[in-house]
Amino acid sequence: MQDLSPQQFAQNGIDEAIVSSILSARIRPGTRLSESQLAALFDVSRTRVREAMMRLEARGIVNVSPRRGWFVVEPSADEAMTVYEARRVIEAGLLRNMSRLTERGLTVLKAHLAEEKAAIAAGDRQRLTCLMGDFHIRIAELAGNAILVDILRDLTARTILISMLYQSDFHAMQSHLGHCRIVAxxxxxxxxxxxxxxxxHLDDVETGLDLTRRPDPLADLRHSLSLPPQTVASSSKASRKAKP
Amino acid sequence: MQDLSPQQFAQNGIDEAIVSSILSARIRPGTRLSESQLAALFDVSRTRVREAMMRLEARGIVNVSPRRGWFVVEPSADEAMTVYEARRVIEAGLLRNMSRLTERGLTVLKAHLAEEKAAIAAGDRQRLTCLMGDFHIRIAELAGNAILVDILRDLTARTILISMLYQSDFHAMQSHLGHCRIVAxxxxxxxxxxxxxxxxHLDDVETGLDLTRRPDPLADLRHSLSLPPQTVASSSKASRKAKP
DNA sequence: GCGACAAATCTTGCATACAAGGCGAGCAAG
DNA sequence: CTTGCTCGCCTTGTATGCAAGATTTGTCGC
Known part of the structure; x- marks a missing residue:
């Protein structure tokens, strides 16, 4: 948690600092986000950290376990599939809705592909993760729809968390080729x-996951005892639903 | 603001109380949401109201003008188009991605259409507004994707705010027919x-808007005084926008 | 009457204080 | 060694207090 890029983003960007750390795979799912530690890091009071957490919770990036703490979400296998389906729906809809690609747009995409290639060559895996997610955001940006860009950014963040949980091996080249084909x-x-x-492409990535791998080491025990698969408060809906 | 359904939703549902009020068109765009008033209404301290506002802000439902107050968003014409485009992308993607309609799903949809019809017959415009938005949420629910449901709910809330701002006349029957065709x-x-x-259908609704009409800063006052909605003359005179 | 200026009165912004609950360390008993 | 218990630390939950800015109102000079 020590590299959340402290003071620059500080004043109003606690949210974005965290999201961007996730997007570049610098913090893992399940990471505990202590209010007081973040407050110290950003040199603000807990109040503002808390407000940032509330916003991130609404975006499905973190969740809170009462009186225990804030944690970066650990999507379950079900949630992972939901995220991928949502991305398929939105990204496919976006592309189908597109009518032309501007000269400038093509330049941006090609530049991005070049960056991906460079990162692969350099073996810079962290940068690569970031770029792989960014590609899809770039496409949304081309469509010029700010709302969808935001949505896709959050979904991409979740995707990266998912891949940190379930991805057995990272076929960077295969993903890159997928991107190239799309641009073509x-x-x-x-x-x-x-x-x-x-x-x-999204199907490929999803089937490349090992969704049987449980992030929870106690999964087997839990399963044999027929307990609910996930501990508590795992879903982003937990905060949006009134409890009976 | 007096009918935000006070105590029932209270404890963790300030968010949902406000969203549901928007979904049923009980509060207008630009409505001021005073922290202290809401705190009094829900009998909680300002802290919790503020947290709810933070979450709603992240969802694009309210925005804050520094040291001035919280307001229900007043989408600009540009934003309105963006919202409709996002809905087209997502809803079309959703339907295209669907492979079969369960028996139960069909029942739900038909029941919904019947409700719409009943509301039209009864002339219950507020209920109708609510139902018209809910239709699209129902479809998302059929697809079983919780993420997209949440996204569409928020977009629908914004859509309703947009129609309160720009909709000259409400062709309920036409929308209802559109829904019927989709279900068919x-x-x-x-x-x-x-x-x-x-x-x-979404195109129809969007082109039914008068996006040239500027949001009227005096709308709420005008409304409380039961004055005629707006004239071109008064609009051109009194259109000063407070957006940065 | 009217415009400028000042003070009163709102509003949110933010920090801090304290309460309530979870969790583990330590300890005692079996 | 294991089990059960208690105490204390650490976490978040929530309220409150005060500061800072915006708006409105009141007043004065003209």
Whole structure:
């Protein structure tokens, strides 16, 4: 937690500092986010940290276990599938809805692909993780829809957490090729193809996960005792639902 | 603001009380949400109200003007278009991604259509507004994706705020027919058609807006005085926007 | 009457104080 | 060695207090 990029983002950016740390895979799912520690790091009082946590909770990035603490979400296998499905729906819809690719847009995408390639060559895995997620955000940005960009950014953050939990091995090259194919289809103006390629690409990534791997070492014991699969407060809905 | 349904939702549902008030068009865009008033209404301290506001801010439902107050968002014309585009992307993607409609799902949808019809017959406009938004949420629920449901709920809330700002006249029957057509296509198993019908439907609603009409800063006062909604003359005279 | 200026009165922003509960260390008993 | 218990530390939960800025109101000079 020591590299949350302290003072620069500080004043109003506690949220973004954390999200960006997740996007670049610098903090793992399940990481405890202590209010007082964050307050000390950013040199503000707990109040503001808490407010940031509330916002992040609404975005499905962290959750709170009462009187125990705030934690970066650990998506369950079910939630992981939900996230991927949501991304397929949105990204495919986005591409299908697109009608043309500007010159500038193509430049941006090609530059991004070049960066990916460079990161692969350099073997910079952390940077690569970040770029792999960013690619999809770039596409949303091309569509010019700020709302969808925000949504996809949060979903991408969750995706990265998921891959940290369940990804056995990272086929960077395969993902990169997927991205290249999507850009090629876009360049050719065939956005329907780009959309189905995107769906396919996300499918590939999802099936590359080992969703049987439980993040919880006690999963087997829990299962044999027929207890609910997840501890508590695992879902982002926990905060949005009135309790009976 | 007196009918935010006070104590029932109270304890952890300040958020939902406000969102549900928006969904049923009981509070207008630009409504001031005073921390102390809400605190008094829900019989909690300002702290918790503030936390709720933070969450709602992250969801794009309210915004804060520093040292001035919290306000229900007043989407600009640009934002309105963005919201509709996002809905088109997501809802069309959702329908295209759907493969079958369960018996139970069909029942739910038909029941909903019946409710719409009843509300039209009864002329219960507030209930109708609520139902018209809920229809799209129902569809998302059928897809079983909790994330997309939450997203669409928030977008629907914004849509309702938009229609309160820009909708000149409300063609309830036309919208209802649109919904019926979508359900019919789904029933026939033709989800591609349902998707394009949904896009068309959202287009219809969007083009039914008068996005040239500027949000009226005097709307709430005008409303409480039961004055005629707005004239072009008064609009051009009294249009000063406070957005930075 | 009217415009400028000042003070009163709101509002949120933020920190701090204290309460309530979880969790583990330590200890005692079996 | 294991089990059960208690105490104390550490966490978040919540309220309150005060500061700072914005708006409105009141007043004065013209």
């Amino acid at each position: 289809a876009m360049e050719a103006g065939d956005f329907l193809k780009a959309a189905s390629l995107a769906v396919e | 296509a789904m029933e026939a198993g033709d989800f591609l058609k349902a998707a394009s019908l949904a896009v068309e």
